[in-house]
Amino acid sequence: MITSVLVANRGEIARRIFRTARSLGLSTVAVYSSADARMPFVDEADAAVHLPGNTPGETYLRSDLIIDAARRAGADAVHPGYGFLSENAAFAQAVIDAGLTWTGPPVDAISSMGSKIEAKKLMAAAGVPVLAELTPAEVSTDDLPVLVKASAGGGGRGMRVVSRLEDLAAEIDAASAEALSAFGDGTVFCERYLATGRHIEVQVMADRHGTIWAVGDRECSIQRRHQKVIEEAPSPLVERIPSMRAELFDAARKAAAAINYVGAGTVEFLADENGNFYFLEMNTRLQVEHPVTEETTGLDLVALQFAVAAGDSLTPEPPPTVGHAIEVRLYAEDPLNDWRPQTGHLHRFAIADDPQRGNKVAPGGEKFPLKVRVDSGVEDGSEVSPYYDPMLAKVIAYGSDRAAVARRLAGVLERATIHGVGTNRDLLAWILRHPAFLAGDTDTAFFDKHGVGAGPDDAVVRVSALAAALADAAGWAAPVRVPSGWRNLASQPQRKSYRMGDVVHEVAYRYSRDGLIADGNITLLDSSPERVVLEVDGVRRSFAVAAYDGITCVDSSLGSVALHPVERFVDPADQVAAGSLVAPMPGTVIRVGVAVGDVVKQGQPLLWLEAMKMEHTIAAPADGVVGELKAEAGQQVEVGAVLAVVGEDA
Template identity: 75%
Template sequence: MIASVLVANRGEIARRIFRTARGLGLQCVAVHSTADAEMPYVGEADAAVHLPGTAPGETYLNAELVIEAARKAGADAVHPGYGFLSENADFAQAVVDAGLTWIGPPAAAISSMGSKIEAKKLMAAAGVPVLAELTPASVGADDLPVLVKASAGGGGRGMRVVHRLEELAGEIEAASAEALSAFGDGTVFCERYLATGRHIEVQMLADQHGTIWAVGERECSIQRRHQKVVEEAPSPLVERIPSMRTELFDAARKAAEAIGYVGAGTVEFLADEQGNFFFLEMNTRLQVEHPVTESTTGLDLVALQFSIAAGEALPPEPPAAVGHSIEVRLYAEDPAHDWQPQTGRLHRFHLPGAEFAPGGPREGTPWVRVDSGVIDGSEVSPYYDAMLAKVIVWGATRTEAAMRLAAELARAEIHGVRTNRDLLVRILRHRAFLDGETDTAFLDRHGLDVLAEPLADKAAEELSALAAALADAAARRETATVQNRLPSGWRNLPSQSQRKTFSAGDSTYEVSYRLTRDGLVVDGDVSLVALGPDRAVLEVGDVRRTFEVAAYPGLVCVDSSLGSVALTPLERFTDPSHQVAAGSLLAPMPGTVIRVGVAVGDEVEKGQPLLWLEAMKMEHTISAPADGVVVELTVSAGQQVEVGAVLAVVREGEGE
């Protein structure tokens, strides 16, 4: 009997497993790094054990520390979640050897899938379709384009697309270095690259008595940097091709049988538009996107993991899927600027119609679920993945699910860090997405520059700036100590306007207004309907709109039906000490310098990569802003830097 479970993970993953474990009457034990001490999941656990340090290698990836934490807290089972040690066969065996129950597949099954190279050979022998493996040395011009992949790990790390033969050696070297850093194994291989493929996966469950379920398929084709962004069940492609589901399920069962699989796992395939598919890998764990399968089947996959680990048998057949479910990954990142991850305090995180509840929808109505590791006030650190939450919607039809999810995201209150929310909304509302045209080239084909545009246009930003200025005036009035509390800037006689300046992205807005005995006076066809310190109701022409205003130190967030706008109040006079030298390259986020490609005195061209930073599980390139010469280099490989730190200075025109 399991009475207490340690979840060897963090954030949203730990909270998700706690949710089910509590429902089963189990005690929940958390482990946390120094950086995660104040995260919500730590406070929600019945017991929490500190793993000293911040880097994953010294905390969540330290198997001995995690098992010792289970002993200290009196846990009798370990659930690995997904990520970190969840697919580490040595860790799984060490948990069993320590006398604890492992909530996962046998160590031997994990080991057999640990190397993508060996896994493909095993699957080919079992009759599962595979793409032919290419050794790096054997790749010729006729094989291009090819995909360089890490043999160990996943999540897009150690993966490169190569279109020209002369680039192959350099990309293999870079992929191998990234794989070694991420997984401790620099082995890479090549395979044919399908530029417009579909990423299709089958959710598997297998008990200890020989029953194997193919629960349903998911499509996860819309990706950035080979990492999934939008996931759904069922797959639009599989729905279109009648025989494909049966063939996929048969192949997935063969894969599970070939390795004696037990527990929850996912077999991933790459498919073309004709329905041909090829084995990619088997994830010997629960997947990030498992909620869409739960939503369409009503199953709690985590609860089934626990029951399988306890030796219980599955029914002969899984329940049938009903309706459609779509999940998006909400990241703290800036898609328009090379997906730069964002850090800082998340002042507000609220989705009005969402709940955190595993399983399926209630009474067949559209249903919104959020699996999140953050709450109001959470700090987004640079040490781990940039995902804030997964937002999931179930609907009777795919269109209903997509439109409801887009609406929920659009009216979410997310204050403090930039996110990919607007990109997700534009994807969900895009005609091609609604038509099921969702291959892996979706972002490239439809233009990231267009899809990443803010939902609020320039006119909406300007109105939001006016609402922010007016709400600020109302707040000052409420806190004023004068007896009559006259509005800020109020004059008995006509006078000059009050002015406030805000920046939003690359734009600057100076708003001017006067509050008189006749009400608000502003330029343009705008009238004030109602005003408070956190709300302004404005009428533009004959259209009335409400602007919700939230002010924080150095930041004002305005939410309306026109879109959410983050404004930075600008001071009238700039402090000279805050200025940096022209041509300075600043760190866009806290991170570690992993490579430096230039030296002082080198001539460089605009766009040439100069340095590489690693932060939040991603590698980021810092490029030259213009043609010139490197006149200053302030960092070296291995050095930690803070956001805004000067990394180098390039002086324009020095080479001419």
């Protein structure tokens, strides 16, 4: 009987499991790294055990430390969440050997699916459709493009698309190195790449008594860098093709039965527009996107995991799928810098639904409430660390109508208050409102076809910068209600500059007896350090302004803009020399590909940095000669640190 569970994970999924555990009357134990000491999941557990260090290899991947923590805290069960050790058969066996209840599938089932190469052979033997595996030596021009994949893991790590035969060897080496770093196993394989496939998966749940549920299908086709961005249940493709769901469910049950599966798992398939599908992999754990299945079935999949681990039986059939749910993954990313993961202090984080909107009346006339759920790993004041995945939260909407759910979710994202780090929030809202998404045209080439959305246009940035400057001036003028820069006779305008990405926006304005004078048809109606009300081209708009150290955030109905005030007098010591390559984020230098004096071409990779579970290439900004190297392999660097300098000569 389970009474206390240790969650061998962190962040959002740890909080999610704690929530169910509390509802079942179980006590909870967290483990945490030094970097996570002040994260919300640590405070929410009944007990917490520190794992010294910061990197996953020092902490969340140390099975010996986790089992010792369970013993010391009095836990009698371990839940692995997802990622880290969740699909590590040796860890599962160590938990069982320690006399603890393993809230996951059997060790043999994990081992069977741990190698994608062996898993595909097992599935083919069980009658599940598979794409033929290609060894690197077998790949010919006729097979291109091919996908190089890591055998031991997923999440986009160790994965490369190769379109030219001459690039294959180098891409295999790079994928193998990334897989070795991420999963401890550098084995890779190739398969044909379907550029416009649909990523469809089936949630399975099985007990120890032979019952296997195919709970529901999900579609996760919108992906960037082979990582899922938006997931939904049920799949629009499966909804369109009448026979496909029954065939998918049958294949998923065969896959689970072939390895005597027990617990929650996901069977993933790649499908084409005609409904033909092929086995990709089986994830022997809870999925990141499990909430959309929970919302459309009414199940608590974590509660079922605990029940199955305790030996309980499932009912003969799962509940039906009702309505539609969409989940978006909100990441800390810089949209102005190729969507690189961001680190930093999260000053404000608030995602709330609007209670005034009430229920939507479905086409049949019945009331069907539109529900929004936020599964978050952060809160106001949290630090986004360079050591882990940059996902801040999952935002899920559920209702009877897919289009209404998408609109509601987009609106919730647009009204969210997120200050301190850049995010992909605007991209997510853009996708949800895109005609192709609303039509269900959501294959894996979505971004190739439609781009990655547009950031705020220049006019929005300019008026938001004006609001920021006026709020700043209002702060200086208080408590006397005389505007900053006011003159009895007309004088020079007030000026303030803000940087957004690589672009500097200069604001110029002044006051006259008739009010504000600025570029454009703008009237100032009210201003304070926190709120500025402007009439822009005859339309009244309110701008919420929040100023922090080094960043000013402006939120309005036009969108959210993060501006960095430009100091008028810059210390020369703080300036970076021309040609310098700086670290885009904190991380570890894993490889240096040049030496001082080497002649390099623009775009040539010079160094490789590992941060936030991803590998980042630092390339030459122009043709030139490497004049300085300030970093070496294995060195930990901070954001903005100069790594190398490329000049016209050495």
